Amino acid sequence: MVSEPIKLCLGPPIPDQPVMVDYHSLPKPVVGERIKNVLEPLHIGGTQLIPAHIPVGDDVYDYWLLLMRLLIMRHAIADHAANTSLYAR
Secondary structure, eight states, X not given: OOSSOEEOOOOSSOOSSOOOOSEEESSSEEEOHHHHHHHGGGOOTTEEEEEEEEEETXXXXXXXXXXXXXXXXXXXHHHHHHHHHHHHO
């Protein structure tokens, strides 16, 4: 468990008044509150929403790092491949 928010930062050039969006693609997805509020009640197995702060000038934006366990995704793909091959015979 993460005990405090992760600190992220914007890379240069940083505009004077950046427009923050609901989704940012970093090596891991970073989502805003609206997407978090949609995903959280779904209780999707193997996912975690880790709080992240993005300081920009005097403001701090709250976001969430979306982590998904790859093992679960591989299992679902393997199940799909197995089921598809049964019907292909």
